[in-house]
Amino acid sequence: MNFDFLAEAAKEAMAKAYAPYSGYYVGAALLSEDGKVYTGCNIENSAYSPTNCAERTAFFKAVSEGERAFSAIAVAGGYKGEVKDIFPPCGVCRQVMMEFCDPHTFKIILVHDSGYEEKTLSELLPLGFDSAKK
Numbered sequence: 001m002n003f004d005f006l007a008e009a010a011k012e013a014m015a016k017a018y019a020p021y022s023g024y025y026v027g028a029a030l031l032s033e034d035g036k037v038y039t040g041c042n043i044e045n046s047a048y049s050p051t052n053c054a055e056r057t058a059f060f061k062a063v064s065e066g067e068r069a070f071s072a073i074a075v076a077g078g079y080k081g082e083v084k085d086i087f088p089p090c091g092v093c094r095q096v097m098m099e100f101c102d103p104h105t106f107k108i109i110l111v112h113d114s115g116y117e118e119k120t121l122s123e124l125l126p127l128g129f130d131s132a133k134k
């Protein structure tokens, strides 16, 4: 499948980032199994630890709207909004993905300045913990 449209949506979502402390603008675009796209950005906080990553913003928007089945997420990020290298999801975001997604089929689209790399969740989170599947 071609994920150019999802990569583009993630890059557009970067513009909404609230990142006055780190200067890193991050955007995510989450694709549901029925084809809906939920976007998210990082939202920082002066107390630092309440900061929410772009990926979790997208997931929490979607889940709070009743969505439960997902096929892919695209992530784009860069200092002051300039996309150069891939901006891989942090461990906490990978674990949130694990809660809702099949690690062998869910795709993570890592956007860079000339396209994207495609990974599965199980590649980025090997042996991920999921109590519901134990």
Ligand code: THU
Pocket: 019, 022, 024, 026, 041, 042, 043, 044, 051, 052, 053, 054, 055, 088, 089, 090, 093
């Ligand atoms: N960030 C994300 O939005 N996603 C990630 O997976 C990694 C980190 C944000 C959090 C913070 O606002 C900034 O990037 C620098 O850590």
